[in-house]
Amino acid sequence: MKTATCAIVGAGLAGLSAAEAIRAEGFDGRVLLFGDEPELPYERPPLSKEFLRGEVESDRVPLRAPAFYAEHRIEVHMRTRVAHVDVQRRTLEAGKELYTYDKLLLATGASPRRLPVAGSDLPGVHYLRTLHDASVLRWALNSRPRVLAVGAGFIGCEIAASARAVGCNVVLLDQILPMERALGPEVGEIYARYHRDRGVTVKSGVVVTEFRGASRLEEALLSDGTTVACDLAVVGIGVTPNVSILPSELKTGDGVETDEFCRTEVDDVFAAGDVARSRRPRLGRSIRLEHFENAELQGTAAGRAMCGKLDPYDPIPFFWSYQYDLDLQYYGVAIEWERVVLRGRPDEGSFTAFYLDSERLEAACLVNRSRDASAIKRLIGQKSLAIELLGDDSVPLRNLELTGASVRQ
Ligand SMILES: Cc1cc2nc3c(=O)[nH]c(=O)nc-3n(C[C@H](O)[C@H](O)[C@H](O)COP(=O)(O)OP(=O)(O)OC[C@H]3O[C@@H](n4cnc5c(N)ncnc54)[C@H](O)[C@@H]3O)c2cc1C
Known part of the structure; x- marks a missing residue:
C-alpha cells in the first residue's frame, strides 16, 4: 500500500510548525520539508537585533535542535529549492527529483523588495532576510561604517537602532516618518525623536534615487538632490511573497489566497505564514501578515488542517x-x-496608541506597556468604548471593558 505523504515547501517557521503539528496529530506517513537555505529552520527576529549587534551567536537562532527532525521522522531537504509544483498530478520537482504528495503546504515566505535604482548592485548595498544576509552585515558593521538605512519600516528602524548601538553613524530615511505606514504619524513622530535623541539622523520626505561609488558604495543621491555619504546601505522597503514557483491557479496579486482553514482553492493544497493571504472572519476580509507569531500559529493550524482537523484560524x-x-x-x-488616541508618557518611552475606526478599537500599539496586553486584547474589536477615557492613564484599562454607558471611573 502506498504511504501517504505530506509535503511542505519552505523550511521556515510556518513550515516547521506545520510539520510538528502533523506529527502531533498522529499522522504516520511521510513528512517532507523542503528549504532552499543551508540552515535548518531558524528564528529571523534576532537577525536585525541581538544577532546583528553581536550579542548572540548563530547557534542561538535554530528553532529546533537537529535531533528533533529525526525524532519526528521529518525528512528535511535543506539547500533544496522546489523548482516546480504540479497540482494536477500532485507532484513537485526538487533537486532534480520528482516527489508525489497527497497534501501540500506552501510556506515559502517572502523576500525583500529590491530598490530599482542605478548602483544598487554596488558592494556595500545590503538587504536583510536570511542568516547569511545578517552574518555578512554583522561582519561589515565591525569596521563601524557610515550606515544608511533605506526605508523606515520595522526592519529599517531596527537595523538603524542596532547599527547605532554598535557605534556606527547612522542615517535613517524614508518618504514618511519611522513606521508611520503601520503606526501613523503620531507614533512615527515619537520614534523619530527617539532615534534622533540617540544620534541617528532621521530624514523624511526623501527617497534614494541612485547609489554611487567607484568600486563600492560611497554615497547615495536623494530625491531632493542632496547626497548622503555612506559606506554601507541596508535597504528595507518591504517584502514580496515568494510565489514564483506556484501554478497560476494559486497566485494572486499578493500571495496565496486561503480560507480560514488555510485551504487554497485547489484541493489538498494549503498555505501559511508570510506567503498566505488568508480570510479572517473577525475582520470580515483577507489579509497577509508578516509576523512571527502568525507564521507559527498559522503553520500549526495548517498542519492540523492537513490532517483533517478544521478549526478556523x-x-x-x-x-x-x-x-x-x-x-x-x-x-x-x-x-x-x-x-489615534495616545495614553501614557511618550516622552518617557511608555505609552499606548489606540487605533479607532467608526468608534471601534481596531488595534493598539503598546510601548513598554506589556502589562496592559491582556486588557487590550479584550478591548480589540469593541465598539461603544468610552473613548475619552482611553487616553486617561489614571483609569485602569480593565474598567473600559464595559460599554460606554457603564464605564467605571
Ligand atoms: C530580520 C527580520 C526580523 C524580524 N523581526 C520580527 C519581529 O521582531 N517580530 C515579528 O513579529 N516578526 C519579525 N519578523 C518576521 C518573521 O520573522 C516572519 O514573519 C516569519 O519568519 C515568516 O515565516 P515563514 O515561515 O512564513 O517564512 P520564512 O521565514 O521566509 O520561511 C520561508 C522559507 O522558505 C524558503 N523557500 C522559499 N521558496 C522556496 C522554494 N521554492 N523551495 C524551497 N524553499 C523555499 C525560503 O528561503 C525560507 O527559508 C522578522 C523578519 C526578519 C527578516
Missing part, C-alpha cells in the same frame, strides 16, 4: 519590535483608521 494578530529600550507590542490590525 482567526486569532488577534500580534507582532513585536525592539529598538533601543523600547519594547513595542502590537495587537490587532489597523490598515486605515479615523483617529
Whole structure:
C-alpha cells in the first residue's frame, strides 16, 4: 500500500510548525520539508537585533535542535529549492527529483523588495532576510561604517537602532516618518525623536534615487538632490511573497489566497505564514501578515488542517519590535483608521496608541506597556468604548471593558 505523504515547501517557521503539528496529530506517513537555505529552520527576529549587534551567536537562532527532525521522522531537504509544483498530478520537482504528495503546504515566505535604482548592485548595498544576509552585515558593521538605512519600516528602524548601538553613524530615511505606514504619524513622530535623541539622523520626505561609488558604495543621491555619504546601505522597503514557483491557479496579486482553514482553492493544497493571504472572519476580509507569531500559529493550524482537523484560524494578530529600550507590542490590525488616541508618557518611552475606526478599537500599539496586553486584547474589536477615557492613564484599562454607558471611573 502506498504511504501517504505530506509535503511542505519552505523550511521556515510556518513550515516547521506545520510539520510538528502533523506529527502531533498522529499522522504516520511521510513528512517532507523542503528549504532552499543551508540552515535548518531558524528564528529571523534576532537577525536585525541581538544577532546583528553581536550579542548572540548563530547557534542561538535554530528553532529546533537537529535531533528533533529525526525524532519526528521529518525528512528535511535543506539547500533544496522546489523548482516546480504540479497540482494536477500532485507532484513537485526538487533537486532534480520528482516527489508525489497527497497534501501540500506552501510556506515559502517572502523576500525583500529590491530598490530599482542605478548602483544598487554596488558592494556595500545590503538587504536583510536570511542568516547569511545578517552574518555578512554583522561582519561589515565591525569596521563601524557610515550606515544608511533605506526605508523606515520595522526592519529599517531596527537595523538603524542596532547599527547605532554598535557605534556606527547612522542615517535613517524614508518618504514618511519611522513606521508611520503601520503606526501613523503620531507614533512615527515619537520614534523619530527617539532615534534622533540617540544620534541617528532621521530624514523624511526623501527617497534614494541612485547609489554611487567607484568600486563600492560611497554615497547615495536623494530625491531632493542632496547626497548622503555612506559606506554601507541596508535597504528595507518591504517584502514580496515568494510565489514564483506556484501554478497560476494559486497566485494572486499578493500571495496565496486561503480560507480560514488555510485551504487554497485547489484541493489538498494549503498555505501559511508570510506567503498566505488568508480570510479572517473577525475582520470580515483577507489579509497577509508578516509576523512571527502568525507564521507559527498559522503553520500549526495548517498542519492540523492537513490532517483533517478544521478549526478556523482567526486569532488577534500580534507582532513585536525592539529598538533601543523600547519594547513595542502590537495587537490587532489597523490598515486605515479615523483617529489615534495616545495614553501614557511618550516622552518617557511608555505609552499606548489606540487605533479607532467608526468608534471601534481596531488595534493598539503598546510601548513598554506589556502589562496592559491582556486588557487590550479584550478591548480589540469593541465598539461603544468610552473613548475619552482611553487616553486617561489614571483609569485602569480593565474598567473600559464595559460599554460606554457603564464605564467605571
Ligand atoms: C530580520 C527580520 C526580523 C524580524 N523581526 C520580527 C519581529 O521582531 N517580530 C515579528 O513579529 N516578526 C519579525 N519578523 C518576521 C518573521 O520573522 C516572519 O514573519 C516569519 O519568519 C515568516 O515565516 P515563514 O515561515 O512564513 O517564512 P520564512 O521565514 O521566509 O520561511 C520561508 C522559507 O522558505 C524558503 N523557500 C522559499 N521558496 C522556496 C522554494 N521554492 N523551495 C524551497 N524553499 C523555499 C525560503 O528561503 C525560507 O527559508 C522578522 C523578519 C526578519 C527578516
